[in-house]
Amino acid sequence: MIVxxxxxxxEKKHPGEIEYLQAVREVLESIEDVYNDNPQFExxxxxxxxIEPDRVIIFKVPWVDDEGEIHINIxxxxxxxxxxxxxxxxxxxxxxxNLSILKFLGFEQIFKNSLTTLPMGGAKGGSDFNPKGxxxxxxxxxxxxxxxxxxxxxxxxxxxxAGDIGVGGREIGYLYGMYKRLRGDxxxxxxxxxxxxxxxxxxxxxxxxxxxxxxxxxxxxxxESFKGKRVAISGFGNVAWGAALKVTELGGKVVTLSGPDxxxxxxxGVSGKKIDYMLELRASNQDIVSPYAKEFEGVxxxxxxxxxxxxxxxxxxxxxxxxxxxxxALNLVKNKCMCVCEGANMPSTPEAIEIFQKNGLLFAPGKAxxxxxxxxxxxxxxxxxxxxxxxxxEVDKRLHEIMHNIHEQCVKYGKRADGYIDYVKGANxxxxxxxxxxxxxxxxx
Ligand code: NDP
Ligand code: 2IT
Numbered sequence: 418m419i420v421x422x423x424x425x426x427x428e429k430k431h432p433g434e435i436e437y438l439q440a441v442r443e444v445l446e447s448i449e450d451v452y453n454d455n456p457q458f459e460x461x462x463x464x465x466x467x468i469e470p471d472r473v474i475i476f477k478v479p480w481v482d483d484e485g486e487i488h489i490n491i492x493x494x495x496x497x498x499x500x501x502x503x504x505x506x507x508x509x510x511x512x513x514x515n516l517s518i519l520k521f522l523g524f525e526q527i528f529k530n531s532l533t534t535l536p537m538g539g540a541k542g543g544s545d546f547n548p549k550g551x552x553x554x555x556x557x558x559x560x561x562x563x564x565x566x567x568x569x570x571x572x573x574x575x576x577x578x579a580g581d582i583g584v585g586g587r588e589i590g591y592l593y594g595m596y597k598r599l600r601g602d603x604x605x606x607x608x609x610x611x612x613x614x615x616x617x618x619x620x621x622x623x624x625x626x627x628x629x630x631x632x633x634x635x636x637x638x639x640x641e642s643f644k645g646k647r648v649a650i651s652g653f654g655n656v657a658w659g660a661a662l663k664v665t666e667l668g669g670k671v672v673t674l675s676g677p678d679x680x681x682x683x684x685x686g687v688s689g690k691k692i693d694y695m696l697e698l699r700a701s702n703q704d705i706v707s708p709y710a711k712e713f714e715g716v717x718x719x720x721x722x723x724x725x726x727x728x729x730x731x732x733x734x735x736x737x738x739x740x741x742x743x744x745x746a747l748n749l750v751k752n753k754c755m756c757v758c759e760g761a762n763m764p765s766t767p768e769a770i771e772i773f774q775k776n777g778l779l780f781a782p783g784k785a786x787x788x789x790x791x792x793x794x795x796x797x798x799x800x801x802x803x804x805x806x807x808x809x810x811e812v813d814k815r816l817h818e819i820m821h822n823i824h825e826q827c828v829k830y831g832k833r834a835d836g837y838i839d840y841v842k843g844a845n846x847x848x849x850x851x852x853x854x855x856x857x858x859x860x861x862x
Contacts, residue, residue: 418452418464420445427468434517436738440524440763441468447845451830461861463853470497470523471504473516476566478544480559483552492563494542494570494578497523500855502536503574505791507581509543510559510588518738519543522581522762526791528848529784532823535795540576542567548583549704560591567592568599571606573801579608579794582737585655585699586611586621605801608794617797619812620790625659625760626813627789627820628733629667632758634824635779636731638838641755643669649729650687651675652736653706656760656787658695660733661687673724675736676706680724682717683709728752735760746772759783770841777837785823785844792819 424442431437445464452458478490493516496504506526509519519541527539546559571578580589589609596606603615610616619626629643636642646669650657653674661671670686674695683691691713698708710718725732725745732754734741738761746769749757756779759765763783765773773780793816800806807815823844831843 418445418449418459420449423464423468431517434520436521436763437517437524439767440521443767443841444524444528444845444849447842448849451846451850457857458853461857463856466856467498467527467852468524470495470520471499472496473520474567474570475516478546478559478562478566480555480562482555490544490546490559492542492544492566493519494567494576495519495523495540496570496576497539497541498527498852499538500852500859501531502538504540504576505530505537505579505794506540506542507579507791508584508588508592509541509581510546510548510583511543512545512547512549514543514545521738525762525784527852528845529788530791530795531848531851532785532826532844533788533792533795533819534822535792535819537577537791537795537798540578541581542578543581543584546583548702551702553587556588557591560588561595564592564595564599568596571596573604573606573798577606577608577794577798579791580655582654585609587700605798608797610797615797615801617793617800617812618807618809619816620793620797621655622659622662623793623816624656624787624790625661625735626663627792627816628656628660628735628758628760628786629663630789630817630820631781631786631824632731632733632756633667634821635756635758635781635838635840638828639755639779643667643731646670646730647672647728648731648733649673649724649727650733650735650760651680651724651740651764652734652761653695653709654699654735656790657733657735658692658699660735660760661692661695664733665692669731672729673727674706674709675724676704678705678707679718679720679722680727681706681709682719682724682727683713683715685715725749730755732757733760734764736764737761738763739766741765741769743768743772745769749773750776750778755779757781758786760787762787774837774839774841779838779840781827781840782844784848785827785840788823789816789820792816
């Protein structure tokens with residue numbers, strides 16, 4: 418495999434799909450050596466088969482707002498690869514959603530799901546629907562119209578969607594209600610379900626918890642922990658919330674949260690009822706973080722700025738892709754940040770990652786560090802299949818073990834001769850090998 422050759426062809430076929438091309442390039446560069454050392458991959462054209470999705474479903478989503486006006490959004494499901502299990506991955510509702518973003522997310526999901534050790538393939542979907550300012554009934558009607566098309570293509574052994582940006586427990590409820598009505602059965606087709614109708618304990622917290630468990634493993638390689646550390650978190654959604662809860666529990670202090678409007682700096686720490694307030698803020702559908710600064714004393718709001726300029730020991734980007742650039746990375750390095758662990762998918766730009774690695778920071782990519790969310794979705798699927806529910810401790814213990822195991826896989830394939838752990842390489846190689854070998858076993862199918 419020659420990375421430039423493959424990338425040139427891909428760019429010609431999919432011009433302008435920036436995020437997708439960025440995600441593919443990162444994986445190809447990481448696995449190049451392993452790939453070329455194993456000629457069976459090349460002869461089966463594994464990479465060419467892996468970088469194109471199995472299929473992309475695109476559909477129209479018409480819906481009526483509270484004033485009786487008709488809106489038309491686009492719905493997508495990218496079923497990327499199901500070599501090791503049914504397609505699995507979230508749904509994103511955000512005005513920025515397009516095919517490139519969903520292809521990047523679906524592609525990343527293949528490796529992430531492989532790392533969890535659970536049998537799940539990679540997929541992603543969503544819509545350019547903007548939930549901002551929409552009422553509950555509008556969100557319900559949108560979700561129902563979305564499912565009216567999507568249900569034909571999913572199923573508990575086929576494709577199991579879940580939440581992502583703009584899709585949380587409420588949306589999963591509306592989507593599931595429509596699916597159940599259309600199919601007339603009650604199966605585990607979505608994850609992130611409510612606890613009384615097939616959901617798993619800890620699933621809402623799982624991505625943030627898993628990210629902090631992973632960061633703890635990273636810190637432990639240098640004899641460090643969260644205790645007494647200052648932590649910057651970006652975003653104020655589901656992942657940021659779970660991360661804030663766990664950091665605080667482990668004795669760290671979360672000093673920032675952010676939104677598209679800027680970031681808040683809370684020198685006293687985001688803890689207790691302030692963490693609960695994050696849920697209110699998110700549910701308000703306003704899409705801004707600034708009300709936090711009005712609600713609590715001593716909090717500064719910095720409009721239009723990224724939180725990475727605040728001096729911290731640990732950074733957990735939990736908002737969205739490419740939200741941490743080279744300038745942000747240099748700020749973190751200057752302020753002696755020791756660890757950057759991605760709760761979001763691909764939040765750091767390639768330039769930022771290079772700066773972290775050159776300066777010897779602990780850096781973990783989202784596909785390893787945020788795998789706790791989908792891993793717990795996998796545990797939800799297991800419980801649905803068994804028609805049993807595990808207690809909180811049981812799920813949390815399994816989540817902990819999975820994150821520990823992912824860390825070990827990253828060390829196995831990412832440790833350099835000088836002892837530095839390249840978590841990007843480790844995660845990509847470990848995730849790739851399992852899927853590639855499964856594809857080899859199954860022939861050209
Ligand atoms: P939420 O919708 O709960 O929160 C997303 C947060 O990111 C909000 O603060 C949101 O603000 C902000 N955000 C979204 N788009 C932008 C943008 N273009 N510019 C600035 N801020 C933005 O989503 P989640 O917490 O679930 O997801 C956060 C990240 O974590 C995403 O990258 C997602 O892919 C990833 N992830 C989520 C998992 C899950 O289980 N939920 C699992 C693994 C990864 P706003 O919406 O107001 O713009
Ligand atoms: O990016 C992700 O891993 C998710 N949004 C969670 C996917 C899932 O199926 O739980």
